[in-house]
Amino acid sequence: MELTLTRIAKRKTYTIGHLAIDDKPFCDTLEPTWRDIGWGRKGRKVAGRTAxxxxRYPVVVTFSPKFQKWLPLLIHVPLFTGIRIHAGNTANDTEGCILVGQNLKPGMVLNSNIWTHRLVKAITEARGRDEAIWINVR
Structure with a gap:
């Protein structure tokens, strides 16, 4: 399974994107502010406030002690640890993680619990078919 997160709006305090599963539109995303911190770049990471x-990163579903539920976890993200895909509505609900939902209001995703549940279900079903799970963030 290939998840693709395409960032479409990089604002001062948040980043909005579209998430697709195997090239099929799935839902919207919200992350903290995007800063160009890739290797060799001059941007700098702000702890808890940087997308x-x-x-391209592998994804697994593991139990989150913080959220007390099974959630997707991105592996091998440079300069970051513990990056999950979880429910939330605004940039204040994430410290670098990806929130899923519907972008019905500026700077927000709504119906986040529903979309998180649907995503975990889709990933779990793919793993049941022995598929590797990847996310391509662009």
Missing amino acids: IPEG
Whole structure:
């Protein structure tokens, strides 16, 4: 399974994107502010307030002690640890993670719990078919 997160609005305090599964539109995303911190670049990471670098990362579903539920976890993200895909509505609900939902209001995603549940279900089903799960962030 290939998840693709395409960032479409990089604002001062948040980043909005579209998430697709195997090239099929799935939902919207919200992340903290995007800063160009890739290797060799001059931007700097602000702890808890920076979207992850663009790239392709493996995804697993593990139990989150913080959220007390099974959630997707991105592996091998440069300069970051513990990056999950989870429910939330605004940039204040994330410290670098990806929030999923519907971008029905500026700077927000709504119906986030529903979309998180649908995503975990889709990933779990793909793993049941022995598929590797990847996310391409661009």
